[in-house]
Amino acid sequence: xxxxxxxxxxxxxxxxxxxxxxxxxxxxxxxxxxxxxxxxxxxxxxxxxxxxxxxxxxxxxxxxxxxxxxxxxxxxxxxxxxxxxxxxxxxxxxxxxxxxxxxxxxxxxxxxxxxxxxxxxxxxxxxxxxxxxxxxxxxxxxxxxxxxxxxxxxxxxxxxxxxxxxxxxxxxxxxxxxxxxxxxxxxxxxxxxxxxxxxxxxxxxxxxxxxxxxxxxxxxxxxxxxxxxxxxxxxxxxxxxxxxxxxxxxxxxxxxxxxxxxxxxxxxxxxxxxxxxxxxxxxxxxxxxxxxxxxxxxxxxxxxxxxxxxxxxxxxxxxxxxxxxxxxxxxxxxxxxxxxxxxxxxxxxxxxxxxxxxxxxxxxxxxxxxxxxxxxxxxxxxxxxxxxxxxxxxxxxxxxxxxxxxxxxxxxxxxxxxxxxxxxxx
Amino acid sequence: xxxxxxxxxxxxxxxxxxxxxxxxxxxxxxxxxxxxxxxxxxxxxxxxxxxxxxxxxxxxxxxxxxxxxxxxxxxxxxxxxxxxxxxxxxxxxxxxxxxxxxxxxxxxxxxxxxxxxxxxxxxxxxxxxxxxxxxxxxxxxxxxxxxxxxxxxxxxxxxxxxxxxxxxxxxxxxxxxxxxxxxxxxxxxxxxxxxxxxxxxxxxxxxxxxxxxxxxxxxxxxxxxxxxxxxxxxxxxxxxxxxxxxxxxxxxxxxxxxxxxxxxxxxxxxxxxxxxxxxxxxxxxxxxxxxxxxxxxxxxxxxxxxxxxxxxxxxxxxxxxxxxxxxxxxxxxxxxxxxxxxxxxxxxxxxxxxxxxxxxxxxxxxxxxxxxxxxxxxxxxxxxxxxxxxxxxxxxxxxxxxxxxxxxxxxxxxxxxxxxxxxxxx
Numbered sequence: 001x002x003x004x005x006x007x008x009x010x011x012x013x014x015x016x017x018x019x020x021x022x023x024x025x026x027x028x029x030x031x032x033x034x035x036x037x038x039x040x041x042x043x044x045x046x047x048x049x050x051x052x053x054x055x056x057x058x059x060x061x062x063x064x065x066x067x068x069x070x071x072x073x074x075x076x077x078x079x080x081x082x083x084x085x086x087x088x089x090x091x092x093x094x095x096x097x098x099x100x101x102x103x104x105x106x107x108x109x110x111x112x113x114x115x116x117x118x119x120x121x122x123x124x125x126x127x128x129x130x131x132x133x134x135x136x137x138x139x140x141x142x143x144x145x146x147x148x149x150x151x152x153x154x155x156x157x158x159x160x161x162x163x164x165x166x167x168x169x170x171x172x173x174x175x176x177x178x179x180x181x182x183x184x185x186x187x188x189x190x191x192x193x194x195x196x197x198x199x200x201x202x203x204x205x206x207x208x209x210x211x212x213x214x215x216x217x218x219x220x221x222x223x224x225x226x227x228x229x230x231x232x233x234x235x236x237x238x239x240x241x242x243x244x245x246x247x248x249x250x251x252x253x254x255x256x257x258x259x260x261x262x263x264x265x266x267x268x269x270x271x272x273x274x275x276x277x278x279x280x281x282x283x284x285x286x287x288x289x290x291x292x293x294x295x296x297x298x299x300x301x302x303x304x305x306x307x308x309x310x311x312x313x314x315x316x317x318x319x320x321x322x323x324x325x326x327x328x329x330x331x332x333x334x335x336x337x338x339x340x341x342x343x344x345x346x347x348x349x350x351x352x353x354x355x356x357x358x359x360x361x362x363x364x365x366x367x368x369x370x371x372x373x374x375x376x377x378x379x380x381x382x383x384x385x386x387x388x389x390x391x392x393x394x395x396x397x398x399x400x401x402x403x404x405x406x407x408x409x410x411x412x413x414x415x416x417x418x419x420x421x422x423x424x425x426x
Numbered sequence: 427x428x429x430x431x432x433x434x435x436x437x438x439x440x441x442x443x444x445x446x447x448x449x450x451x452x453x454x455x456x457x458x459x460x461x462x463x464x465x466x467x468x469x470x471x472x473x474x475x476x477x478x479x480x481x482x483x484x485x486x487x488x489x490x491x492x493x494x495x496x497x498x499x500x501x502x503x504x505x506x507x508x509x510x511x512x513x514x515x516x517x518x519x520x521x522x523x524x525x526x527x528x529x530x531x532x533x534x535x536x537x538x539x540x541x542x543x544x545x546x547x548x549x550x551x552x553x554x555x556x557x558x559x560x561x562x563x564x565x566x567x568x569x570x571x572x573x574x575x576x577x578x579x580x581x582x583x584x585x586x587x588x589x590x591x592x593x594x595x596x597x598x599x600x601x602x603x604x605x606x607x608x609x610x611x612x613x614x615x616x617x618x619x620x621x622x623x624x625x626x627x628x629x630x631x632x633x634x635x636x637x638x639x640x641x642x643x644x645x646x647x648x649x650x651x652x653x654x655x656x657x658x659x660x661x662x663x664x665x666x667x668x669x670x671x672x673x674x675x676x677x678x679x680x681x682x683x684x685x686x687x688x689x690x691x692x693x694x695x696x697x698x699x700x701x702x703x704x705x706x707x708x709x710x711x712x713x714x715x716x717x718x719x720x721x722x723x724x725x726x727x728x729x730x731x732x733x734x735x736x737x738x739x740x741x742x743x744x745x746x747x748x749x750x751x752x753x754x755x756x757x758x759x760x761x762x763x764x765x766x767x768x769x770x771x772x773x774x775x776x777x778x779x780x781x782x783x784x785x786x787x788x789x790x791x792x793x794x795x796x797x798x799x800x801x802x803x804x805x806x807x808x809x810x811x812x813x814x815x816x817x818x819x820x821x822x823x824x825x826x827x828x829x830x831x832x833x834x835x836x837x838x839x840x841x842x843x844x845x846x847x848x849x850x851x852x
Contacts, residue, residue, distance in 0.1 A: 001727065006472060006497070011512050014463040032791055038438075040443055043545060045431065071432070099793075145786060251780060301428065353678065357678045
């Protein structure tokens with residue numbers, strides 16, 4: 001009986017697994033050096049947890065399941081609600097600020113398409129309990145630190161930084177009521193994803209006054225902090241905050257990656273301040289990652305009023321960009337064996353197996369050939385497995401000698417078995 | 427709104443995450459050095475895939491879900507069916523033997539209890555396409571290689587090796603029909619898990635003849651290969667096979683961990699030959715891991731008749747044993763920062779932040795203090811984060827000097843900032 005995989009999921013054969021490991025190991029390494037500690041939660045939570053603050057798009061795409069007790073559960077579509085739950089559970093004992101990262105596997109029941117899968121990995125970093133814009137900057141710095149580490153430059157990608165608070169201030173100054181803001185954010189977030197006439201039509205349905213719509217569009221096409229003075233008070237908290245983040249990014253040495261772009265709004269319902277996305281400069285892909293400040297989220301999940309700021313980066317769009325820029329080819333480490341043990345007669349097979357096991361126990365990656373074939377065939381196997389050295393156990397083994405072939409230079413030397421081994425172990 | 431986690435799942439706060447990472451990193455390291463390559467599949471598959479061969483216990487405990495198209499899916503309770511699917515999909519292009527490992531997250535909707543969780547991790551190693559008992563031995567060797575690596579000795583654990591083929595031969599010689607074998611395996615697998623009178627009662631329901639039951643019990647209490655001659659032909663294939671595996675384990679240097687124990691039957695329906703389990707010597711826990719040969723599985727999943735042998739080890743029982751033997755305390759690496767940047771006045775904060783970012787980009791794990799507090803408090807923070815060195819940016823910074831404090835010796839020296847940095851970078 002032959003059963004296919006489920007559409008929108010991925011099989012990770014060793015070559016694809018190597019890419020996944022390389023991406024995730026990089027996320028982990030950069031998180032640790034930026035002072036974040038790793039956490040994770042369960043793959044499923046109570047369904048209602050994702051209905052609190054995740055936004056309609058995510059709620060519509062939940063994979064839900066029911067346990068034996070009839071409780072409604074869902075596969076996690078994002079990890080931020082779990083983070084809020086876990087932090088709230090131990091809020092008093094955790095030293096602040098909490099700097100945590102995670103690389104959860106996430107699930108969204110959406111139509112599979114380029115850069116969107118039903119099952120994917122997402123790097124998350126969060127700083128909780130620190131109001132300073134320095135925390136927002138540190139999140140962005142860490143994001144750039146990773147992207148730079150894997151070989152992307154400011155010619156390839158841009159960090160677009162904006163502020164929901166500033167946008168709110170401006171919209172309110174235009175007379176838009178506060179309770180309408182959230183639904184307008186959802187529309188404004190689609191500005192670069194929709195044809196401009198469709199976008200303006202949808203926005204017009206929410207805001208009938210054409211002049212107001214025009215003012216919003218003008219505000220959203222600002223592309224530097226100084227231009228903002230035509231729209232908002234230069235002394236306002238929201239203005240100073242976003243200016244401070246961009247100045248800090250300069251100070252931290254990643255200013256060339258970063259621009260102010262009020263077109264960034266983010267779809268998620270819980271953002272309250274600075275928001276940002278990283279895009280490829282050619283702008284042909286979806287956002288590589290995004291994040292922002294969520295000062296009410298912990299409270300929304302039953303905790304105290306403690307602020308947070310964070311970022312999420314999926315592996316799907318990143319993977320496409322890495323392919324396009326040919327960065328995987330350059331950087332992906334190949335599978336490597338230290339030793340491959342070859343032997344051409346049955347009499348020496350036990351010796352080959354024994355030596356392999358000794359090498360492994362001493363920490364070396366080693367394989368032997370199950371089949372006693374011609375030496376050429378075994379050398380080919382050694383080369384396919386990218387062995388550094390091939391140890392050939394042949395006739396000379398009766399004098400306790402091994403032939404050791406360097407697979408890159410092709411050079412071969414005859415060595416005393418005991419001396420060779422004790423040399424390796426020391 | 428406060429929502430609890432789902433029962434039987436785990437929250438991994440940084441301390442628990444460190445344990446999980448340590449276990450999984452160890453599994454990966456030992457797999458790689460034993461010549462296995464990593465793969466993974468999706469978290470969910472079509473429900474029917476797990477109904478083919480997984481055995482009733484597993485099928486009863488499936489977490490099932492339905493996608494938008496009304497298709498029945500299930501969270502994977504084991505990865506072997508996925509392995510069979512993936513190998514069958516590329517059977518012609520994969521070089522044999524296929525030596526693969528995986529560390530999947532798995533799900534079983536069972537009652538949470540000691541060593542059993544609804545969500546857990548499991549190390550899987552498999553060798554596909556190699557009939558030789560050497561393959562079974564290599565799987566067992568790799569298992570022991572890991573358990574020995576983390577500090578367990580033959581005084582702590584025993585590998586109990588048995589053969590379903592040998593058991594089948596004996597049961598058939600007693601006149602038990604072949605189509606009854608599978609249901610008898612399920613009962614025999616429970617021998618050590620049930621009180622002996624309950625076990626004998628259940629077995630008696632399947633086998634009414636008391637003399638036959640007695641013979642089976644006698645067979646199952648054999649504890650060495652030589653004793654087998656009273657029950658089976660010493661020249662039979664099944665006998666020679668299990669003898670060869672135990673001899674090979676000796677030859678590989680792990681004989682002291684291994685015993686023959688016909689009480690090992692394994693619950694899963696797909697085993698056909700050698701089966702084994704690792705138990706703590708005190709026998710107070712469930713099996714730490716188990717595995718065996720499954721020569722028909724690929725064919726059952728629509729592939730060609732290719733044999734396989736493998737092992738699965740969960741993290742739950744292992745974790746309990748590690749606690750009991752206090753091995754975590756000894757071996758778990760603590761979180762470590764290379765540098766903590768302290769500064770006691772606002773004027774130098776920017777310099778501290780800048781230096782932190784430079785250190786991180788150069789690959790060092792570094793943190794700074796968000797709050798400008800007294801030096802003692804910041805040193806405490808540095809020590810809590812297990813920083814190797816604390817760099818103090820104080821008054822001397824006006825002369826471009828930094829105080830560098832070694833956190834373990836307590837020694838402190840004043841260094842030139844540029845020289846210090848260029849020394850680190852070189």
